[in-house]
Amino acid sequence: MVLSPCHVKEINIKSGPNSGSKVPLATVVVIDQSEIKKKVILWRTAALWALTVFLGDIILLTDVTVYEDHWVGETVLQSTFTSQLLNLGSYSSVQPEEYSNIVSDVVLQDLLAHVSSKHSYLRDLRLRPPQEVSSVEFVALEQLQPGVLVHALLRVVDVTVLTEAVYSYRGQKQSKVLLTVEQAQGQHYVLILWGCGAAWYPQLQRKKDYIWEFKYLFVQRNYISENLELHTTPWSSCECLFDDDIRAITFKAKFQKSMSSFVKMSDLATHLEEKCSGVILVKVQILELVFHATTAQQIVINAHSSLKSIFSSLSNITYTGCAKCGLELETDENKIYKQCFSCLPCTTKKIYYRPALMTIADGLSKVCVHVGSKVMEKILLNISPDWLSRVIAPPSEVTYGLVAADVLHSLLAACGAPCVLKVQSLFVLEENSYPLQQDLSLLDFLPAWGACS
Structure with missing residues (x-):
């Protein structure tokens, strides 16, 4: 079973007849009923397989060799020119009888039973049909x-x-x-x-x-x-x-x-009923914003939040990340930020707004929309997250953070003016048009004039 697929990288060959050329390389971590984890090193064309497997997939690998990596001190598996990969799909959807002519029923059922008991958390993953390079x-x-x-x-x-x-x-x-x-x-x-x-x-x-x-x-x-x-x-x-x-x-x-039919205005109820993927404009009320500061802490801002509480939470809805890729940087015991190793030698840091989950409503229809860091900054009048503590115009004590808090407070007020949102929607439907996945992301924010009723 696949535990962690990885992205493909290219390495330079330094010796031999292919010296100077680049070769694709990928590593996939797998496990079986023995609970022993092994890295599978996929070379050249076989590295493409790493892009077709997901966490929880059951795979059959043939013609792999055992290699002792003396530098790291571990035993790994490596692909060869005759290696093949068969992806049976997510463990919760595999039917052993379909592959009885290829894989032993006893071995496959033993693996599936083991995964079901020891890795039951994978059952909650969204099912994906196995992808083949040839298709x-x-x-x-x-x-x-x-x-x-x-x-x-x-x-x-x-x-x-x-x-x-x-x-x-x-x-x-x-x-x-x-x-x-x-x-x-x-x-x-x-x-x-x-x-x-x-x-x-x-x-x-x-x-x-x-x-x-x-x-x-x-x-x-x-x-x-x-x-x-x-x-x-x-x-x-x-x-x-x-x-x-x-x-x-x-x-x-x-x-x-x-x-x-370029970006038409639609009402939320009709769009959710039609289940059509695409970009639409909707005029809605914003009910709530949820920011995940850590895995255990989330910040919720809604109509019940006071201006003071919103202002005090601003420091927690921003984070310091890598200036190149945006990855959030952790600190060590001395409160010094660790480096983003994938972007070295770039060590520049930047402050970002955290992505949020926005709850919007149009009449009786209510739905959640993902809001990225850049759109969050636009909602906050393009106030950069590293300006929140700055004073707008000395000697006044009003900071940009106070303005940002006031924007959120007004936006989420119970009788706040409606807004026009440009939303990208993605619906993945089964054969009976039942939505297996519904994903909405905010592309743009357009304040609209409105009044309290």
Whole structure:
């Protein structure tokens, strides 16, 4: 059973006939009924498998070798050129009889029983169909799900090279290129080019506004903005489509159709009943904001919260994180912030607002929406989180924090004015149209004039 999949990285070969070339590498931690954990090192093409498995998946690995890592002092398993991986799916959905011609019924049932008794917490995970490298599909952007490999037809809107996003690890440097892409008018997503993908920059820059086919992209959630992003992998490819290509013609037809229905206003009850993924505008009342300061502590702000209590909680709804990736940094026993090792040599820190869970209501309909750090800052009049303790205009003692607290107090007041929210919704439905997953994220905040009734 998979305990922890990991992201793929590339390493430089320093000796031998392939010296100087880069090789994909991934590590997956697995466990069986013996309760012994082992790392499986996946090399080259096999590293792609790490992007197709999830926590709790039951997998069959063939033709792996045992390797003694004397540097670390542990025994690991390694893939070979003849290795194969079969993903049977999440342990709670595996039917042993389906695989009786491949795996011993007794062995598989023994493993499933063990996982059910010792790792029962995995039963609460959302079921995902097993993904195979040979069956990666083209997707619509509004249907994206994190942790999945996809192909996509995209129109490139903008190309940006982030010079500050160059990192170094053991002398290896890699630049990061951000593409703004869309499939429907105005519904922008981010595609990040890494490694070899960054070399596509010149041709993409020359052919902006063209339609491109991208393959083997990996979907990840940005935990600062709460948005889903596309990332290239070592196996990604791109192709610019000619205007007479049937793929381009079909794309343009859908794109033109989307222009006529660009971000329409909707009421919450209708949208939840239709269960259609996409971007909408809704005029709603904001009832509550919940911030998770730690795993055990959460800060709740609503109409019952006083201005004083909101002001005193501001320090807990911000955190110090890595300036590059936004990861929250822990402190040691001397209250000194630890480094973000994945972003070294960058050691710069930055203060962020914590993401929040916002409860909104439209009449009798009520739903929760994820709010990322950047949108939270916009709600607070673009007051930077590191300005909260600053005085606005000396000798006045009014701080930016007091203004931010007043904004939240007014926003959540029982008779506060309604707001117009731009919301990205994702519905994953079963065959009977019952929602298996409902995920709403706030893209933009537009205060609206209103009055108390």
